[in-house]
Structure formats: structure tokens, C-alpha cells
Amino acid sequence: MNYAKQTSPYIRKETSVKRMMFDVLIALLPLVVFAVYRFGMDALVRIILSAVIFVGVDVVAALLKVKVHPSVKDKKERFKLRWKTLTINHVSAPLVSSVIFAMIIPSTLPIYVLIVGALFGSIIAKAFFGGLGSNIFNPAAVARVVIGLSFVTAFNYVGIDVTSSATPLAAVNDSLASIPAMLESYSLKDLFLGNIPGSMGEISSILIILGGLYMFIRKAADFRVTVSMILSFTVIMFVATLTVKPIVDNGQIIETVLYQVLSGGLLFGAVFMVTDPVTSPVTKPGRWIYGLVVGAIVAAIRLFGALPEGVVFAILLGNIFVPLIDYYKWSKNKYSWKFILGYVVSLSVVSLIVLLALGGIK
Amino acid sequence: MIEKTRYIPDGKKERKNQPVIHYLEAEYLYFPTTDLRCPAGESCVVDGQYVKVGELIGTRQGGFFEQPIHSTVSGYIVGSEKKVHSSGQTVDCVIVQNDKKYVLYENCVSRTEEEIDALTKEDYIKIIKDSGLSGLGGSGFPTYIKLETKHPIHTVVGNGVECEPHLISDYKLILERANRIVEGLTYAMRATGAKKGIIAVKKKYPELYEVLENARQSFTHFDIEIKRVGNHYPAGWELDTIKSATGIKVPQGKLPAEYGVTVFNVATLYGFYRAVKRRMPITERFFSISGDGIKSPKNFQVRIGTPVRDLIALAGGYTETDKNKVLICGGPMMGNALQSDDIVVTKTATSLIILDEEVIPTEPCIHCASCVYSCPVDLQPVQIMNAYKERDKDAINALGVNKCIECGLCSFTCPSKIHLTETMRQAKRFIKK
Numbered sequence: 094m095n096y097a098k099q100t101s102p103y104i105r106k107e108t109s110v111k112r113m114m115f116d117v118l119i120a121l122l123p124l125v126v127f128a129v130y131r132f133g134m135d136a137l138v139r140i141i142l143s144a145v146i147f148v149g150v151d152v153v154a155a156l157l158k159v160k161v162h163p164s165v166k167d168k169k170e171r172f173k174l175r176w177k178t179l180t181i182n183h184v185s186a187p188l189v190s191s192v193i194f195a196m197i198i199p200s201t202l203p204i205y206v207l208i209v210g211a212l213f214g215s216i217i218a219k220a221f222f223g224g225l226g227s228n229i230f231n232p233a234a235v236a237r238v239v240i241g242l243s244f245v246t247a248f249n250y251v252g253i254d255v256t257s258s259a260t261p262l263a264a265v266n267d268s269l270a271s272i273p274a275m276l277e278s279y280s281l282k283d284l285f286l287g288n289i290p291g292s293m294g295e296i297s298s299i300l301i302i303l304g305g306l307y308m309f310i311r312k313a314a315d316f317r318v319t320v321s322m323i324l325s326f327t328v329i330m331f332v333a334t335l336t337v338k339p340i341v342d343n344g345q346i347i348e349t350v351l352y353q354v355l356s357g358g359l360l361f362g363a364v365f366m367v368t369d370p371v372t373s374p375v376t377k378p379g380r381w382i383y384g385l386v387v388g389a390i391v392a393a394i395r396l397f398g399a400l401p402e403g404v405v406f407a408i409l410l411g412n413i414f415v416p417l418i419d420y421y422k423w424s425k426n427k428y429s430w431k432f433i434l435g436y437v438v439s440l441s442v443v444s445l446i447v448l449l450a451l452g453g454i455k
Numbered sequence: 456m457i458e459k460t461r462y463i464p465d466g467k468k469e470r471k472n473q474p475v476i477h478y479l480e481a482e483y484l485y486f487p488t489t490d491l492r493c494p495a496g497e498s499c500v501v502d503g504q505y506v507k508v509g510e511l512i513g514t515r516q517g518g519f520f521e522q523p524i525h526s527t528v529s530g531y532i533v534g535s536e537k538k539v540h541s542s543g544q545t546v547d548c549v550i551v552q553n554d555k556k557y558v559l560y561e562n563c564v565s566r567t568e569e570e571i572d573a574l575t576k577e578d579y580i581k582i583i584k585d586s587g588l589s590g591l592g593g594s595g596f597p598t599y600i601k602l603e604t605k606h607p608i609h610t611v612v613g614n615g616v617e618c619e620p621h622l623i624s625d626y627k628l629i630l631e632r633a634n635r636i637v638e639g640l641t642y643a644m645r646a647t648g649a650k651k652g653i654i655a656v657k658k659k660y661p662e663l664y665e666v667l668e669n670a671r672q673s674f675t676h677f678d679i680e681i682k683r684v685g686n687h688y689p690a691g692w693e694l695d696t697i698k699s700a701t702g703i704k705v706p707q708g709k710l711p712a713e714y715g716v717t718v719f720n721v722a723t724l725y726g727f728y729r730a731v732k733r734r735m736p737i738t739e740r741f742f743s744i745s746g747d748g749i750k751s752p753k754n755f756q757v758r759i760g761t762p763v764r765d766l767i768a769l770a771g772g773y774t775e776t777d778k779n780k781v782l783i784c785g786g787p788m789m790g791n792a793l794q795s796d797d798i799v800v801t802k803t804a805t806s807l808i809i810l811d812e813e814v815i816p817t818e819p820c821i822h823c824a825s826c827v828y829s830c831p832v833d834l835q836p837v838q839i840m841n842a843y844k845e846r847d848k849d850a851i852n853a854l855g856v857n858k859c860i861e862c863g864l865c866s867f868t869c870p871s872k873i874h875l876t877e878t879m880r881q882a883k884r885f886i887k888k
Binding site (some may be wrong): 094095096097098099100101102103104105106108109110112113164181183224225226227311312313314315369370372373375376377380419421422424425427 | 458463509528595620669709768773781782783785787788789790791792793794795796808810812816818819821822823824825827828830832835837838842850851854858861863864866867868869870871872874876877880
């Protein structure tokens, strides 16, 4: 019997990365089931393919990363030593990325486009940065943005109404003013339940909210980013809506804002993508600021940009700000008056800019 | 999980129902002449000399203070030997062969009430200094230095929180000696000139509150309050106890005395009672042996200087497994790991925990920030870790690593099982270079 060298503390809490990852997967499960129910085999094939690619790349990258001692010459032995270093995290973490990626693409996306996106996301956005915990961009968002920019024509959405070829949001890209007209074909109830065309996992708001609640209760994700993102987006959209006279006159402000919140993957991004801890800041105020940044960028893209779905872009742009928010000279884990004031002022300034840019209240 | 961790499972429930074994049979007792705070020391006895309980046998010398060493048994001095101190150092020890008669030293006679009433502040300082009393909660800081403060003290806080899991010695001490602890508190109040005395105990142990409240009834001419504070960890940290007991927020790096508060562990208050009333140093303490590496965990009441190997034998010895053992002196969150079981019970030793070694595999950090949320002193362990990996002195300094109290919560809460607390220690050492 020997005495082991250890340092305090000697006890650890019963938590693990594995449990957090599986919690996210459980939260995503209703969406996956709904996607398969709505889009059938198309969805199933794409989800499985995406999972195989993400997990496969992660495992291969992990195997290559291991340095085997040069004294071991036998190839089989070398492989065995590498194989031993694999953990459940090399399956669960890429599985989360793959399911999220599958949820933000349409069910009709050609298979080769999906393969390109998944490979790009898993190799360039994750493996090259060093695997789990080291990536600075959300792999699923990178994958979606790359194919979104490279294969614009590949994106066709199917819905209940087969004639429609665009998501509800794409149809209102030009003007907020057309939302009331859109509301006639897709009611808020449809948006809630998922009776709209769109990406596989983004359409059913109610299931996203349920999944989110599960994650927040299980503490597998931080609610602060989600709340902050939806809050800032809602405020800016509300201000923007005030500039459109017909909507204000008809008293459809709340419906319009709700429509914006429930459509176009905003909720999915807010619940499952920005909450990714790896690409979030590490302090509580930092997470509020990060949510504000992402929410404001989504709103700006929707109001001024040419892209119909700005959420993934906004998340990638927000990721760029994370090291800045976390910079050691100012990051603090305490709420201060300075922070609260800064948050409110920033949100007001952005809203004011939006208001002025859209031509003020008519 | 991404949350603030404040509550940790404490194994006190199993511990506290076990009986206490009063162990007086030790053949030889060992008294370290040096320790972590006092690098020098000497004995003032010769081999073969007969000593009695409470007799002075040597002095430890620190940088600006000294501490007498007292024998806790009667018997003959039989030389000296090197032993492991509870802090992990190897130190010289004076050995006393126990004649098991426990004859009291002649000077140890009780003071009468009149004598105590006549004591001045200087007298108290001298009494405490001569009794060798030091912070018995684990700090080992000489108590008389605390009394010598120039700042006016208005409140004395007795710390009975003992927030580390598995430790039981303060708990048992309060249950059995509540009256004397409260009496000790009155002496501490007289010694410091404080008007108010507070004893803080955990909310979840109402029995402690009751015995102390009962004991308080006999000292109604003093303003004493028994306060029930939170069950969280680290509620027993000096500054946390002050905050929950008095509401005063003492910033880190300042002395509580500057804010008119001084904190003594309940065991130290008991020491006050013994020194002032009975003219005795602390001779006994509660010591527990627990963990899954020992056959039958037990609580002991032992003389200070008892070799722990005797107690391990009484507890049935180690379980015979192929695994390595981890020997922890102190609590499982902040204790020291020892490389030998050849140790003796000292004033500051509270417990020995013996665990089977389990290697916990570390996974990559996923920036979940549980460590940041949980840190009781608002540090960002994950950022310090990254800065330390880059050997960035400026960043480590700016992130305030020196504030770290090494409570162990960051390592405890990490879902990736990264040993952040050890990284904090390394970072502290690194910026000192």
C-alpha cells in the first residue's frame, strides 16, 4: 500500500460534461421527432448523415491528436493506444452539433450540400481549433453559413402549403409592413405549433420552448444569454414596428413583434445555439452583454440586411466579440450599477439608431 | 452544471451519532518543537526529567511571537524524534513516556471569581500567551497577538460553524462543553473590552443552538447572542462568518479588528476558559478518523501529542485493497494530503480522512463558468487558468489570484473535473517568483 499524492479538494461534485451534453440531446429530441413526423424520410436521412459526419470527424481528429510514444512500433498497438484515449465526449458533443446543424437546414437540402456543410463545420470550425472546448465559433453555425452563402439556390422549404417556396420570414424580407398580410396565411398559432414552412427544427416554437425549459431547469444551459438575446431583439423590433404607420393604426404592434420573435429560427438560435457554453463569455454580466450583441445583430440583419435569416450570422458575429467581453481588464462576475446602466443605455442607443434609420415615428 | 454551487454534501450525519472514545492509553506522546508558523523552537527539559500535566516543556519561536509547549500527560522525558506534522512537514518532537497517572502540575489551580474580576487587559494577554493558545480552528495563529490589537473591539464572534464536511470536533465540543465555551466567550469579551458577543452555529444543527442558548442563560449580565447562520460552504470562513453573524462586510486583505470585530473558534474560546479559570493549556481535543480506506471510522477524544498510528489501530486499521490510500489531515475540501501516517495529534489537527485513491480523468474545459459562478471571492478561475497556461503575469495579477482562499469550490464544481484549485496555487507561486 502506498500513499497517493493529491491536493485538496478530495471530493468532487456529481456532474459531468457528458451529462450536460445528454441533457441538450434530450432537449432536442422532441424537435427531432417532430421533424421526422413532418418531413418523413428526408429528415431522418439528413439527421443521421449529419450525425455520422460530425461524430466521425471528431473521432478521427481525436485519434490523430494523440501522441503515441515512439517506442511503440506495432501499428495495431499504436491504434489501440489511441483508441483508449477516446471518451464519451467524442460522441456526445459532436452529436449535439450535428443535430443542431440538421435542425437549421431545410429537409429538401441536397445531400452533397449537407455533406459539404457538415465537413466544413466539423473539420474547419472544430477540429482545426483543437476539438471540444477550443473552438471559438459555433460549428453548426459555421456549417450553416458556409452552405448558405455557397449554395443559395439549394435552399427550398417545404411546408403544409407546398406552393410556398420561402419561409414566412423570407417573404417579409423587404418590409415590416407586409407582416400583417403574412399573418393572414400563417397565424401566430401556426407559428407556435409548427404549421409553417421552414428549416427542420426551427418551425415549432412550442417544442423549442419546452426543450429550453428542460435545459434551464437541468442547468445544462445558461438562461441569461437566451433571455438577453430575446429581450434586446424584442425591444428593437418593437421600436422598429412603431415606424410603420399601417401597423400602428391597426393596432397590430404586438402581433407583428411576436411574429418576428417566433419565426425564422430566432427561438431555436436563442435556446440551442447562443447558449453553447464553449463560445459564450464566462461571466454573468458578460453573458447578458453577449445576448444583447447577438439580439441586436439579428434585428439589424432582419431590418436592413438582404439575408432572410440572420440568426446564424449574428451568432458567428457575436462569437467574435466573446474574447473582447471576457478580456481580463474589465470582465467581472459581479453585477454593478455601471453594468446595468451600460446595458440599458446600449439597448436604448441601438433602438434609437434603428428608429432614426427607419425614418422615425410617422 | 452552470450554476452557483453553495451547498456540498456533508458527511456529519453519519459522524455525529457515533460515540466518542476517550483515549488515554497512549504509551508515548510527541510534542513538536517547531511547526509551520514557528520555524524555530527548543525544549527546556532534559531526558529523564519528570513532567506533569500542564507543565512547560519547551517554546516554539515564530517571526514575531513565541508559543510555549505544554505536556498533556505526566511522565518522563525520553528524548526526541522526527515526526510528520499535520501540515506535512517533518519536525522534531519531544517524547514523553506516559505514566498514565495524569498528575496535575502544581501551578494549575483554579482562579477565583474575585481574581478573575481583577484581571486587566495586560493580564489576559499574559495568561493567554503563557497558555500557548492559538487558533484552534486550523489557522494556528497565536491568540495573544489578536488580543494585542490597538483597534477598539466592540464584538467578539465565536465561530462554531465548521463548514467542512466530515469534521465533527467543533460539533462535539459545543454539545459537551457549551457552558464553558460561553464562559470562555465572556473572558474573551473582557480581554478585548468588547460589549457584544456572538456565537455562530449552522442553521441545520438546532441542537447546537439549544445547548448554547441554555448555557447563555447563566451569563445574562453579558450581551451574548447565539446566531444561526447559513448551511453553505464556506460559511465558516472568517469573513463570511463575520458577515452572517454581525452584518459587517470586511474586505479581503483587511484585518477584522479594523472593523471592531474579532473572531475566535469555539475551541479557542474553550481554551480561554481553561487558561483563565483553570490556569491550564488545552490538553485534549476531538479527533475523528473516517473515510472508505479505514475499517471502522471512529470519533476520539485524545490528549494532544497522541500518535495517530495508535488511533488508526483502534479504528481497525486500513482496509486491504490494492488501491493507494490518500491520507488527509483536515477536511476533504481544504485538508493536507500526507505522505506518511507517522503523525501526531496537534492543537490544530481536527480529523484524519483516509480514502482509496481514485484517479479522476480530466476532460477539456467547456467554459461552462460554474467555477466563476461558485467562487466565494468573485474570482474567475477559468480565466486565471488560461492566463497561467500562457504564463501571463500581468493577467494573473489583474485577475486577483492572491484573493483566492483555496476553498476548493472551483475544483469541486467543475463538470470537466479540472483541478482548478491546484492551478490557483501554482499561479500564486508563479507570480511570487
